[in-house]
Amino acid sequence: MKKGFLKRALVPALGLGLLLTGCSAGGSASEPATGAVSFDNVPERFASGDGASIKVIRKIGGDDHTAQFLAGAKEEGESLGFKVDVFTANGDSAKFHDAIAQALEEDYDGFIISHGDDAATVDSVQALVEKGKSVVTFDSNGDLANVEGVTLTSQDDETLASLALDQLVEDFNGEANVVYLWVDGFPPMVRRNNVYQDVLANNPGITEVERFGVAAADTSVQTQNAVAAMLTKHPKGEIDAIFATWDAFAIGAARAIKEAGRDEIKIYGIDVSNADLQELQEEGNPWKYTAAVDPKLIGAVNMRLVAKKLAGEETPESYDLEASLISQEQLLQSSEAVNMVNLADTIEGWGQSTAFEEDWMKVLKEHYSK
Numbered sequence: 001m002k003k004g005f006l007k008r009a010l011v012p013a014l015g016l017g018l019l020l021t022g023c024s025a026g027g028s029a030s031e032p033a034t035g036a037v038s039f040d041n042v043p044e045r046f047a048s049g050d051g052a053s054i055k056v057i058r059k060i061g062g063d064d065h066t067a068q069f070l071a072g073a074k075e076e077g078e079s080l081g082f083k084v085d086v087f088t089a090n091g092d093s094a095k096f097h098d099a100i101a102q103a104l105e106e107d108y109d110g111f112i113i114s115h116g117d118d119a120a121t122v123d124s125v126q127a128l129v130e131k132g133k134s135v136v137t138f139d140s141n142g143d144l145a146n147v148e149g150v151t152l153t154s155q156d157d158e159t160l161a162s163l164a165l166d167q168l169v170e171d172f173n174g175e176a177n178v179v180y181l182w183v184d185g186f187p188p189m190v191r192r193n194n195v196y197q198d199v200l201a202n203n204p205g206i207t208e209v210e211r212f213g214v215a216a217a218d219t220s221v222q223t224q225n226a227v228a229a230m231l232t233k234h235p236k237g238e239i240d241a242i243f244a245t246w247d248a249f250a251i252g253a254a255r256a257i258k259e260a261g262r263d264e265i266k267i268y269g270i271d272v273s274n275a276d277l278q279e280l281q282e283e284g285n286p287w288k289y290t291a292a293v294d295p296k297l298i299g300a301v302n303m304r305l306v307a308k309k310l311a312g313e314e315t316p317e318s319y320d321l322e323a324s325l326i327s328q329e330q331l332l333q334s335s336e337a338v339n340m341v342n343l344a345d346t347i348e349g350w351g352q353s354t355a356f357e358e359d360w361m362k363v364l365k366e367h368y369s370k
Contacts, residue, residue, distance in 0.1 A: 037367040042360045043311035051081040052310050054303070055103045058114035059096040061088030062217050063248060064273030065295045068340060069138075072299025073112055080307055080361060081368040091217060093118065100124045110134040110306040112299075117141055117186050125150060134309035136302045139188050145317060151305050155293040156320040157188045161195035161245070163291035163325040164268040168206075168241055171266070171288075175205040176240040179230065181223065181249035183213035192245045192270065209239055213249060223252025231260045239265050242286075247271035250287055254279050257286045271295075272326060274340050281331050281338060288328045293321045294351040296340070304356040313358075324350060 039047045046052075056073045058066060070086045077084035085108075089096035097120055103111065104127060111128055113121065113135060122143045128135050129149055136151045137144050144150050168176065180196065183189055200206055210230055214222050227242075242257075242265060244250035250269035257265050265286055269276075272292035280287050298321055308315050324347050331338050334346050344350040 037363060039363060039367075042363055043313070045311050046081075046360070046364060049081075051083065052109040052307070053083045053107060054085070054110045054112065054306060055106075055108045056084065056086040056112040056114070056299075057096065057099050057103065058086075058088045059091065059093065059117070060115045060215075061090040064275050065247065065271055068273065068295040069114065069299040072294075072296035073303045074299070075296075076300035076303040077307075079368060080303075080364045082303075082307075084303075091215065093120075097121075097124055100128070104128060104131060104133075108133065110136075110310055112136050112138065112302045112306060113140060114138040115140060115186070116144075119143070122147065134306055136305045136309070136315075138298060138302055139186070142187055149309070150317075151309070151315050152318045153298070153302055153305070154188060154191075154318075154320055155298065156323050157191035158195050159320075159323045160270050160291040160293070161192040163323060164270055164289055165196065165199045165243060167289050167325065168243060168266075168268045169199065169203055172206075172240055174203050177207050177209045177238060179209050179227075179239055179242045179253075180211035181213050181227075181242060181244040181246070181253060182211060183215045183246075186215070189245060196243065196245075209234065213245075215246075219246070219248040220252040220255075223249050224256045225252075227253045227256035228260060231256065231262055236262065236264055241265065242267045244269040247273060247276045247290065247292075250290065251275065251279060254285055254287045258284075262286075272340075272343075277331065277338055277340065277343070280326070280328050283332070285328065289325060291323050291325050293323050294340075294343075297321065297351050297353055301353060301355050304358075304361065307361060308356055308358065311360075315356075319355070321353070321355075 054077050056070060060066060066088055074084045074086055087099045089099060111133055113125060116137060121141050125135055125144055126147050129147055136153060138153045144152055182193060212226055216222060242253050244253055244267055247269055250267050253267055263284060263286060267287040269287060269290040272290050276290060279285055301321060305315050326347055330346055338346055
């Protein structure tokens with residue numbers, strides 16, 4: 001239900017030059033098309049043509065998933081006529097919180113906060129809200145649910161873990177020695193671990209051989225080295241599969257397994273990117289399945305939620321984006337190389353969602369389209 005009033009107006013084309021700061025990609029923002037578009041039923045907040053200024057701040061970075069998340073948020077916002085700046089702290093908590101503090105003093109209307117996992121994030125978001133800012137968070141501290149007006153979004157982590165693990169259990173008929181690649185301290189990892197523990201409890205034939213993991217700027221490299229060392233301790237027959245709760249883990253594990261010639265070990269992972277798809281499409285690659293949500297779509301949906309908040313419309317306290325299971329077999333059946341752009345041709349429904357896309361947003365997109 002919409003809050004606030006709607007304004008009838010006929011708005012001519014507007015020339016809006018959008019300044020991009022922070023770590024945002026270069027290029028010009030969307031400009032309105034020539035001619036007039038009827039703004040009947042467009043919320044008053046946007047019917048005047050003033051748009052909005054949005055800051056996207058992400059704690060983790062340096063990976064393809066981050067790049068696509070930021071691109072999705074940026075493209076969606078600019079299509080609505082917004083000025084969108086993005087920043088990634090590349091895992092540095094101090095830089096992450098400094099960016100929020102600095103942005104608080106700047107003229108932004110709304111914020112998307114990604115991967116703010118610590119208690120300090122709750123305080124930072126509370127400060128934004130108290131200053132009248134609209135805030136949506138992604139994969140962040142669950143205590144943010146106590147901050148009034150904030151929407152918490154996430155990938156459906158329980159489904160992501162279930163899709164990958166159910167396939168593993170099915171492939172091995174409930175009997176497998178598994179290595180668990182996981183790191184504690186991150187909300188999505190905690191949710192994925194809960195599913196993993198349930199699977200172990202319900203499938204006594206699934207045995208954990210080892211577990212380890214590290215979140216760093218070079219996670220895939222550190223994982224590759226750790227898995228390579230582990231393989232020297234466990235000869236063939238002692239490990240059947242690896243469950244990787246993050247694609248950076250899966251990439252490192254795949255490289256170690258290939259180098260060791262241990263192709264009897266299969267990898268079941270979570271998340272997807274162009275780099276991941278390249279690995280998965282390599283004949284004989286041990287990475288057989290990955291469960292994922294389109295990171296670009298995540299950014300876009302988060303931006304729509306911010307737009308609805310600015311328009312005075314109701315938004316949910318939380319929202320989980322639906323997950324899909326991608327198999328190596330599906331990808332190899334494609335007549336062309338599969339990437340994040342054409343993945344929808346192989347995986348039905350991939351990257352598509354009308355969640356929170358209101359009719360008035362379509363009007364704005366038409367108005368600002370080139």
